Amino acid sequence: MSDFLLYEQTGHVVTVTMNRPDDRNALSFNEQFQEFVDVCARINADMSVRAVVLTGAGKSFCAGGNVKHMRERTGIAEGSLMDVRGRYLNGIQRIPMALYDLEVPTIAAVNGAAIGAGCDLTCMCDIRIASEHAKFAESFARLGIIPGDGGAWLLPRVVGMSKAAEMTFTGDVIGAEEALACGLVSKVVSADQLLPEAMALAERIAANPPHSLRLGKRLLREGQHVRLDTLLQMSAAFQAMAHQTEDHAEAMAAFFEKRTPEFKGR
Numbered sequence: 001m002s003d004f005l006l007y008e009q010t011g012h013v014v015t016v017t018m019n020r021p022d023d024r025n026a027l028s029f030n031e032q033f034q035e036f037v038d039v040c041a042r043i044n045a046d047m048s049v050r051a052v053v054l055t056g057a058g059k060s061f062c063a064g065g066n067v068k069h070m071r072e073r074t075g076i077a078e079g080s081l082m083d084v085r086g087r088y089l090n091g092i093q094r095i096p097m098a099l100y101d102l103e104v105p106t107i108a109a110v111n112g113a114a115i116g117a118g119c120d121l122t123c124m125c126d127i128r129i130a131s132e133h134a135k136f137a138e139s140f141a142r143l144g145i146i147p148g149d150g151g152a153w154l155l156p157r158v159v160g161m162s163k164a165a166e167m168t169f170t171g172d173v174i175g176a177e178e179a180l181a182c183g184l185v186s187k188v189v190s191a192d193q194l195l196p197e198a199m200a201l202a203e204r205i206a207a208n209p210p211h212s213l214r215l216g217k218r219l220l221r222e223g224q225h226v227r228l229d230t231l232l233q234m235s236a237a238f239q240a241m242a243h244q245t246e247d248h249a250e251a252m253a254a255f256f257e258k259r260t261p262e263f264k265g266r
Contacts (some may be wrong), residue, residue: 002074005035005052006057007042012050012206014043021058028066040098047265050206050213052102054199057103061134064116065092067143083131090118090147096150099124100221103214105205109198110134110185116175120147122184123154126217127201130176130185131194138164157224159184175247192246195224209247209263 012060016039018025038087043049056062069075074088076087099106099121108114108125110215112133119136122128126219138155140147148170156164165180167174176188189197205213242248246266254261 004032004081004083005039005219007039007047008198011203012048012210013053013202014049014051015053015195015199016038018051018054018056018062019229021056022062023066024060024063024113025056025058025118026063026066027092027121028093030067030091034053036095040102044101044103050208050210051104051106052106052204053109053195053197053202054106054121055195056111058112060112060118060120061110061114063113064118064139068143070143070145077181078099095121096124096154103217104160104200105158105213105217106203107198109194110136111191111194116143116147117141117149119167120149120154123151123158126220128179128185129187129189129198129201131191132176132181132188133191134179134185135173136167136184137170137171137173138167139173141169157266206242209245209251210265211245211247213240215242219256 004020006014006015006019008017017244020026033073042086043052068074070077074090077084078087106125106129108122108128110122110128110130112123112131113135115135115137120137122136138151140151148150152164152168155167158181159166159167166172174182174184176185179185180188186196219231219235219238224232226234247261247263250261250263
């Protein structure tokens with residue numbers, strides 16, 4: 001792992017921290033995009049991981065793209081129209097695809113500013129908890145660009161089309177309380193309680209069987225775009241699989257024996 005994403009596992013919970021506080025954890029380089037892809041692949045392959053917390057070091061969660069590079073037409077903005085298109089497709093757009101395909105539940109612990117692609121990054125997670133100091137903006141229009149990282153697909157699914165349109169068309173910054181009111185986050189806590197709250201939630205999630213978590217998350221993902229009858233067919237197949245696991249048998253035994261279950265991921 002390089003110096004951008006810090007990876008720490010405690011029990012069944014992985015904490016991933018964006019670690020460029022001097023740059024407000026901006027997303028600027030292919031190496032950073034690749035790290036997200038690699039981390040997601042690592043987690044998917046590790047059945048000991050049952051939940052993930054994503055946060056930022058320093059005062060910001062993620063400031064989005066590097067505006068200096070945009071001004072200078074370097075980095076992602078360098079070259080011809082087709083060059084820029086290719087850099088989006090093969091660059092930052094690998095992050096939403098990697099996080100969307102991540103099998104375990106993800107919690108964004110938003111410690112500060114989540115601007116532009118940083119706002120969209122929170123929407124790539126399943127659950128968002130905000131510090132009282134957090135702020136959010138779908139700010140692309142103010143720079144004369146559009147959400148190039150999938151925000152137009154992600155944000156309406158989190159806050160609804162009306163609020164997503166308002167945020168996209170104005171580029172306004174909203175605070176933690178407004179984010180709570182519109183459903184962008186599910187909880188606002190004091191800054192010193194952000195990571196403890198996120199970890200406590202992750203641990204409650206991780207107390208459940210890993211196969212149930214991964215299959216349940218896949219159903220939630222597929223339910224966003226398939227017909228009901230298709231989802232019911234998938235649910236029947238996944239449920240049949242779940243009924244055959246050792247963890248299901250352990251859950252039933254623990255329920256009737258009135259004890260805490262011990263799940264093995266089998």
